Amino acid sequence: MSKIGILTWLHNENYGSVLQGYALQKFLIDEGFDAEHIDYNASIKTKVLNLIKNRNSLKLFIEKWNFYQIKKVCKNPNLLKMRSHRFNDFKVKNMRLSERYTNPEELKGTNGKYDIYISGSDQIWSPMLLNPVFYLSFVEDKYKKIAYAPSFGVSSIPEIKKNKIAEMLNKYDRISVREEQGTKIVNQLTGRIVRSVLDPTMLLTxxxxxxxxxxxxxxxxxxxxxxxxxxxxxxxxxxxxxxxxxxxxxxxxxxxxxxxxxxxxxxxxxxxxxxxxxxxxxxxxxxxxxxxxxxxxxxxxxxxxxxxxxxxxxxxxxxxxxxxxxxxxxxxxxxxxxxxxxxxxxxxxxxxxxxLNEESKKSADWLIGAIESEG
Structure with missing residues (x-):
């Protein structure tokens, strides 16, 4: 049986991010596939280097520090610690996780561990925080690469980032996206006709x-x-x-x-x-x-x-x-x-x-078909 590695956001203490990650893996396991999450949690150094290299929005990067600012105004910081504990506890109890990786170079070591790689959902393809890792840039060409319901989060891609994103998209074997606007973006950048599918959370009943x-x-x-x-x-x-x-x-x-x-x-x-x-x-x-x-x-x-x-x-x-x-x-x-x-x-x-039932079946059929297809 082919082993599947899923890469998506898991460490930002966002309810939707963690639950869509859980849902995709749960669906695949329930369908009989051997799937685990590639546990990627970039170090601060890696995040800063990606910010500089990919000309990402400094404003958006600063906004990501909101959680740390909350600590200054929260009257009971222990409750924040409890929230973090509950997020971690949920992942440990309900999800299969690989060993921890903290930078793109380490992720190259996953080649050979998985037969199929899936870019999971959520706004992992946002051009505002462009991160090639979530486009599976570390995966060698001989392994199948699938995108299931990632989101760009915006209606258009900045001109300066179009070529880079198009190059990464063209290395996927199968692509689906979460929003109709995303299908237009992929088509404009690559000429490929792709379909929109439901967020993984809607694959579960x-x-x-x-x-x-x-x-x-x-x-x-x-x-x-x-x-x-x-x-x-x-x-x-x-x-x-x-x-x-x-x-x-x-x-x-x-x-x-x-x-x-x-x-x-x-x-x-x-x-x-x-x-x-x-x-x-x-x-x-x-x-x-x-x-x-x-x-x-x-x-x-x-x-x-x-x-x-x-x-x-x-x-x-x-x-x-x-x-x-x-x-x-x-x-x-x-x-x-x-x-x-x-x-x-x-x-x-x-x-x-x-x-929901109709669209969920269509999305599930697409994903299973992408995994089982040749090439």
């Missing part, structure tokens, strides 16, 4: 996610999960919870969250995060994976824009792609002052789950 979700002690609550701080969003969520006579729970993501007078949950690992969504009465989110799991658990939820559409670095495309697939435009908050949060929200989960 609801009952499989229920098995790893931990039920919170809280009952009757609205949960907020925003990746970008927007005080107006939180104020609207607070007003909504008060009018519904529900508790408001915020899952912390940014240092600004700690300036709010509300119930902030810090020590939340992937399983706890799933539980907060599954058992919520309502969900407010600007997160793609927040939307995915709200849909998976059939919640009433509201989708907020994380970026202005005029922002050149906007990552709203993945939200729009999700909405278009499942027909959920009625819960997208385009204008917070005009959106009616209190009228009856109609989410046709019978139709949505039919679509």
């Amino acid at each position: 609801e009952d499989k996610w229920e098995k790893v979700a931990i039920k919170p002690k809280d009952e009757k609550y609205v949960v907020c999960y925003f990746l970008t701080f927007n005080k107006e969003y939180y104020e609207k969520a607070k007003e909504f919870a008060d009018r519904k006579n529900l508790k408001l729970i915020l899952i912390s993501t940014t240092k600004e969250t700690y300036t709010l007078d509300c119930d902030i949950r810090i020590d939340v690992g992937p399983s706890e995060w799933l539980g907060y969504i599954k058992y919520a009465d309502y969900v407010f989110t600007d997160s793609f994976h927040g939307c995915v799991f709200s849909m998976m658990f059939e919640k009433i939820f509201f989708i907020f824009k994380r970026f202005s559409d005029s922002n050149a670095n906007s990552q709203n495309s993945r939200i729009y792609n999700f909405i278009n697939i499942f027909g959920m435009d009625n819960i997208l908050v385009n204008d917070i002052n005009k959106f009616d949060f209190y009228s009856e929200i109609n989410i046709d989960y019978v139709k949505i789950k039919e679509t």
Whole structure:
């Protein structure tokens, strides 16, 4: 049996990143494949060198240090340590991991350990933080290279990075991407016609996610999960919870969250995060994976824009792609002052789950076909 090595983001303490990594491996193992994650966690030196070499956005690089800034304002740093522990514990208990690698040179040593390499999902192909490792640049040409649902995260590639990305894309045997916009980017850069597939989290059924979700002690609550701080969003969520006579729970993501007078949950690992969504009465989110799991658990939820559409670095495309697939435009908050949060929200989960099952099968068939194909 061929051995598969998966490379994706696993170490940024982002719920969606870890859960999509878990989902892809879980799906492959359940289908009878021998798959493990290549445990890549770049050293600080490697990250800085990649920043310089690939002319990445310094602003975006600095924003990645938000977690470290949180430590300065968090009133109980031990809760941050507990969150880290829960992330690590989730990976140890639920995922097969290789030995640890910290730079591209070490990764070259994986050649011969795997027959097939898969670039996993999430925004690992973002040109803003271009990292050739996630394009499998270290893999020798004799091994099969597959991309399953990676995202560029943007609608266009900066001119200065087009040639480099095109060169790396052309070395793949099979490519799929997560968003329709990504298919256009690949076609423009390489001439190849590729298809969009579902995020790996949607390859697993609801009952499989229920098995790893931990039920919170809280009952009757609205949960907020925003990746970008927007005080107006939180104020609207607070007003909504008060009018519904529900508790408001915020899952912390940014240092600004700690300036709010509300119930902030810090020590939340992937399983706890799933539980907060599954058992919520309502969900407010600007997160793609927040939307995915709200849909998976059939919640009433509201989708907020994380970026202005005029922002050149906007990552709203993945939200729009999700909405278009499942027909959920009625819960997208385009204008917070005009959106009616209190009228009856109609989410046709019978139709949505039919679509999910159909699209999940198509995506699963593509992936299995890519693995089993010759060449």
